[in-house]
Amino acid sequence: MNNTFTIRDIVNEDATASVSDYGAHVLSWAPAGEQAVVWRPKAIYLKEGTAIRGGVPIIFPWFNSGFEGGHVASKTPKHGFARNSFWHYDEEGSSDVLLRYTLDSSEIGADILSQFVSGPNPQFHAVYTIEVGRELTMSLTVYNDGDEPLSYEEALHTYLQVGDAEQSQVCGLEGADYLDTVLDGDPRCSQGDEPVTFQGMVDRIYYSADTLELRDPVLQRTIIVAKQGAAQTVVWNPGEQAGNAIGDLGDGEWRGCVCVEAVNNRDCAVVVPPHDSHTLQQTLAVKH
């Protein structure tokens, strides 16, 4: 594996984007003529073993500290190893509109692999593609190369740029059940008829895979978030207090983003039969 922090800038007639090989991490994406849609903070810190803030971290094979036997577990690193790994850039499989990355279980330490719920010796490889155009489509396919079912959690943890989180709304989750992980015991709640808004920390796992709209009155646009192969949607913004306490964000930067994430976690973890695969996909677009 090539352990250098390469960042690839993509410029084509429909969009610009930048992608880091470390984490196969989309750092930014803007359709032509638009402000950035995928949000990145002012400073990006690149350090082996540490996740990049902003952009689209790939969360795999567990979400937060994982979930096992009906309880929150204590797996490390937080959100799995995919965002902290140097992925292989597939030169031949890539172009100025599509980037392709791979990662193989043989490159991951046994101590980390031993934390898989489905058994200590998983064999798999992952292929991640990023299509850069007027839409951005990110697809994570995990192939189970072993003889036992492979179980994991995953997310495409997408930071979306907004003019002001407190004035933004996520529409399309009305009536959906969710786990409110800000509250003790992560109680199951139900979204009323109103959109999701951001006054204080919001950290929720919605049992919905519907296409959503992030409405932004400040930038006067709507970001459309569609997904496939996801059972859930996580919506997250840390709010002022926790946002200003995040070490790799400047004061007030939390206001410039809202995370809308395509997710399979907890009771919706993926189980891939032997020699089969699963794809999680998220597509972003803008409308005015």
Ligand SMILES: O=P(O)(O)OC[C@H]1O[C@H](O)[C@H](O)[C@@H](O)[C@@H]1O
């Ligand atoms: O700070 P990070 O490790 O990147 O995690 C950032 C956030 O990711 C997700 O949105 C989780 O739902 C949150 O609980 C977590 O705080």
